[in-house]
Amino acid sequence: MHSEESTRRIAGIGTGRPVRLPEAIFGEVAKRLITEDFVESANNMTRLKLAGHSAKDAVEKSEAGTFHTRINRLGNTSKALFEAAIPSEGFSANPDLRQGAATATLRAFAIAPTLPFQTRTRKTALVDRILDLPNAGKQLAAISAITKHLQVLAPEDRDRLIDRAIFHFEREGAQGSVRNYAARILATNHGTLSSELRTRVLNARNSNPELAAAYATAEEVARFLETQPAPTVFRSDRSVDENIEIIQRETVSCLGNVALSSKQRMEKIESIANATTEAGEMSRAELMSATRPRRQYDEGR
Incomplete structure (x- = not known):
């Protein structure tokens, strides 16, 4: 071959x-x-x-x-969805949830399925926005939101996210929820870790029984999630081109509907993003x- x-x-x-x-x-x-x-x-x-x-x-x-x-058609749709979901000025540190504002995690989760269609510049911008979030919990929640798609990032960007997860995983005094979040990210992406980062994770586990236990639990969760079938978005009787037409119409409708709150818009973008990946x-x-x-x-x- x-x-x-x-x-x-x-x-x-x-x-x-x-x-x-x-x-x-x-x-x-x-x-x-x-x-x-x-x-x-x-x-x-x-x-x-x-x-x-x-x-x-x-x-x-x-x-x-x-x-x-x-x-190319799906790529144009993905670009429009990205620009609607990821603010160029960065994520809001404290979105007003009472007014239907979308959190950084919801925005990252919504756009994650389209990452294979995004340019390296846009993917790097997303990583920058995530790492600029103000605390460990928000950073790890946003990383977790895109964790199934880290393999499509440039190695440098993927390593930046993993390095931050390792930092919070092994940080002395980290809250249990933060440590567990970090462990799930690391276990899910074990196969994509560089040898240097893999060694850091192994050393942290070997040096601290609490970290070893948290990681073991995270591995079990990761194995279970791998067995779950991906949801099917499309009806099987439609052609690929028919599905792409639907995606483009729904994108125009979603992005043009000013009555939607940002949270409602992200929920619709997530659905369109999953359909886009499936069509590709x-x-x-x-x-x-x-x-x-x-x-x-x-x-x-």
Whole structure:
């Protein structure tokens, strides 16, 4: 199987040379450039189209071109949702809950499913907003709200959040609720921790029986949550494109409804965000399951 880098070389991406592969091959090349990150996938597809007119035409006519169009539409929706959920000036330290204001945790939770569609700049901005919150409880609650999606952050941003969780986990005199919050974040993301951060967690557990007990409980909770099926948002009889149309209509309705409190808006954004992620996964699965005609191999020889 080709690595992404070798596939890019085969396609001529970044070489400056005109590409003269048979048309039918470009669709297969495009499929090999699809990753778990929708933004990266879209950028890869754009670069492939820039390899030449034949590449652009071939990709746009293929299943990969359909996928590219879909994730661009979902990406635009995700950007609008992010801008509505995450204030550019930062989270309010003390939102007026009596007036229906949304907490930082609710805002982070609402937008979390769209993180695979967000640019690195927006994801870094979210991390900055979380770490700027005024106390341990609010920071950890917001980190916990996006904890299922930390793997799509840049390693530097993910490590910043994990480092803060470790700090509160091992901090002397930390409240039990704060320590338990931190332990759940660390246990849930154990597989994504760098070796340095993993060693810090292990040393903290080995040096303090209370930390070891809190972490063991957190591991049990994490294992249980992994067994729970993800909710299905869409009806199975609708096509991906029909679902995307619904997502876009609901986004316009949600963001344009001035009667909604910020809490009500976040609840609607969460629902749309989950639908957006599901539509992206459905589109990627549809692309990957598409079969390549046998004659493509002969044309490429």
